[in-house]
Amino acid sequence: MVGAIIGTAAQVGSSIYGAIKSSQANKRAEQFLQNQRDENKKWYDQKMAEDYTQRSDSQNILRKQRELLQEQYQRARATNLVAGGTDESLALQQAAANDAMGDTMADIAANASAYKEGVEDQYRAQEAALKQQQITNEQNRAQAIANAAGQVGSAVSGLMTGAATDKVKKVEA
Numbered sequence: 001m002v003g004a005i006i007g008t009a010a011q012v013g014s015s016i017y018g019a020i021k022s023s024q025a026n027k028r029a030e031q032f033l034q035n036q037r038d039e040n041k042k043w044y045d046q047k048m049a050e051d052y053t054q055r056s057d058s059q060n061i062l063r064k065q066r067e068l069l070q071e072q073y074q075r076a077r078a079t080n081l082v083a084g085g086t087d088e089s090l091a092l093q094q095a096a097a098n099d100a101m102g103d104t105m106a107d108i109a110a111n112a113s114a115y116k117e118g119v120e121d122q123y124r125a126q127e128a129a130l131k132q133q134q135i136t137n138e139q140n141r142a143q144a145i146a147n148a149a150g151q152v153g154s155a156v157s158g159l160m161t162g163a164a165t166d167k168v169k170k171v172e173a
Contacts, residue, residue: 015151022144029137037130044123052112053105065104069097 052058076093079085 011151011154015148019144019148022141022148026137026141030134033130033134033137037127040123040126040130044119047119048116052115053108058108058111061104061108065101069100073097 053062073090073093076085077090080090
């Protein structure tokens with residue numbers, strides 16, 4: 001009987017120790033998930049706040065467009081001087097250059113909108129994955145608690161069954 005009590009106490013102690021260690025591991029997992037969420041939010045905020053026109057690819061497009069338009073204007077000006085054109089033709093060339101630059105800026109703005117939608121999609125996908133991980137952790141935690149409770153119940157039940165069997169044996173004797 002004493003051996004059964006010691007065995008049951010060891011089983012209960014082991015279950016409690018396992019539950020404590022499981023709880024500590026779950027806290028670390030939750031902290032990791034929170035850190036991931038914080039990093040994801042920081043990345044999202046940074047990307048959404050940045051000025052798309054200041055990105056190197058946008059700046060490169062604008063630089064090339066300015067150079068091309070300046071070159072066209074210089075050619076029109078030189079042609080105007082040689083051929084005896086009017087200031088009005090130069091003004092039309094400048095207006096066309098301004099329209100072209102406006103179109104380029106509109107294209108960049110459209111790209112910026114698409115870029116920000118992509119950032120938002122990435123952010124949402126990462127958040128969904130992190131939430132799914134948290135759900136899995138909670139399910140694992142619930143399962144661990146159920147297992148620990150079941151082990152304690154089995155140990156106590158085994159002790160009670162053993163005690164009842166001992167009483168029956170004493171009565172029969």
